[in-house]
Amino acid sequence: MDNKQKAQQRAEQIQAFYNEISLLEDADMLRLDDDQRQRISHYHEGLLKSLTDAYDIDTSSRQKQLSRGMKIVSFIGALALAASVFFLFHQFWGYFGTPLQVSILVAAPLMTLYVTYWVSQREATGYFAKMLSMVSFVCFVLNLVMLGQIFNITQSENVLLLFAVYGVLLAYAFDVRLLLAMGILAFAGFIAARTYTWSGMYWLSTGERPENFFIPAVLIFTVPLLWKQEKYSGFTPVYRVFGSLLFLVPVLVLSNWGASSYLPWDPSVIEGAYQVTGFVLSAALIALGIRKHWPDVINTGNAFFVLFLYTKFFDWWWEIMPKYLFFLVIALTSLLLLYLYKHLRRHSQLTEDKHA
Numbered sequence: 480m481d482n483k484q485k486a487q488q489r490a491e492q493i494q495a496f497y498n499e500i501s502l503l504e505d506a507d508m509l510r511l512d513d514d515q516r517q518r519i520s521h522y523h524e525g526l527l528k529s530l531t532d533a534y535d536i537d538t539s540s541r542q543k544q545l546s547r548g549m550k551i552v553s554f555i556g557a558l559a560l561a562a563s564v565f566f567l568f569h570q571f572w573g574y575f576g577t578p579l580q581v582s583i584l585v586a587a588p589l590m591t592l593y594v595t596y597w598v599s600q601r602e603a604t605g606y607f608a609k610m611l612s613m614v615s616f617v618c619f620v621l622n623l624v625m626l627g628q629i630f631n632i633t634q635s636e637n638v639l640l641l642f643a644v645y646g647v648l649l650a651y652a653f654d655v656r657l658l659l660a661m662g663i664l665a666f667a668g669f670i671a672a673r674t675y676t677w678s679g680m681y682w683l684s685t686g687e688r689p690e691n692f693f694i695p696a697v698l699i700f701t702v703p704l705l706w707k708q709e710k711y712s713g714f715t716p717v718y719r720v721f722g723s724l725l726f727l728v729p730v731l732v733l734s735n736w737g738a739s740s741y742l743p744w745d746p747s748v749i750e751g752a753y754q755v756t757g758f759v760l761s762a763a764l765i766a767l768g769i770r771k772h773w774p775d776v777i778n779t780g781n782a783f784f785v786l787f788l789y790t791k792f793f794d795w796w797w798e799i800m801p802k803y804l805f806f807l808v809i810a811l812t813s814l815l816l817l818y819l820y821k822h823l824r825r826h827s828q829l830t831e832d833k834h835a
Contacts, residue, residue: 636672689729696725
């Protein structure tokens with residue numbers, strides 16, 4: 480949990496404290512005198528002010544709702560603005576000469592980076608800076624891609640590394656999780672492509688061998704274990720979720736398409752092996768998430784465990800079962816999983832109570 484999340488949690492604890500005090504007073508279980516109430520209120524006001532100044536947290540339910548809306552709007556606005564810049568380039572690109580094209584491509588990411596920094600120093604919430612950082616990233620991508628087209632340079636997998644570096648730098652400079660996710664995907668693509676080219680194949684065909692993504696998946700998942708992310712809002716779950724996805728998605732593909740594997744076995748054997756791997760790995764992620772109190776890992780493991788399970792149901796029974804019976808089995812299985820998760824949740828709560 481990063482510092483901003485801790486600050487937000489502290490603010491929510493304060494609000495919960497006052498709610499509980501109100502209920503206890505209504506039940507005649509507690510009565511604070513005016514002096515106690517004033518001292519507590521004065522302390523909490525100062526604490527909330529310092530937390531708000533330092534981390535721009537929400538101190539009421541209304542503020543939380545507005546912040547959630549602002550995040551959604553800024554996300555949509557960032558994507559729309561980035562798409563606008565992309566299509567603007569393509570709309571008028573042919574009217575410019577080569578010197579002007581090169582000048583625009585070189586200047587665009589530098590200018591947008593400067594504007595992003597300038598805005599970030601003058602706007603506390605960071606929403607506008609995050610939108611502009613997305614534009615800077617798009618300009619950087621266009622820079623490399625279109626310069627390659629202008630000078631007829633054959634693109635290599637190294638361009639993905641450059642995308643990753645710039646995206647991650649922007650993410651950490653302006654606290655943008657979306658750019659961190661893009662940087663992670665670019666880095667994973669670079670490692671996977673480089674692995675594939677070592678076998679003498681063309682890097683754009685990397686996706687034909689899903690196992691190429693196993694190495695970057697492990698590297699990405701372990702980043703927050705080696706480098707703490709307390710100063711950055713929500714970065715740790717991004718690493719864990721994308722590390723899990725980059726491993727589980729290839730396993731899911733290989734469990735249904737064994738011919739794409741490096742393994743020199745019969746495709747049906749490979750598919751069976753990866754199906755077992757998918758179940759074991761999903762269950763392991765759920766167990767790890769419960770042990771470490773990582774809800775993002777628990778949710779990812781749950782989603783893929785169910786996905787692997789329902790995929791097998793489809794393979795086994797879709798052709799031989801009446802459709803009403805097939806969906807009845809799915810429904811009963813869902814009820815069973817709900818019961819198991821409820822039992823795990825109760826067990827987890829009892830364990831936490833014992834430790835407390």
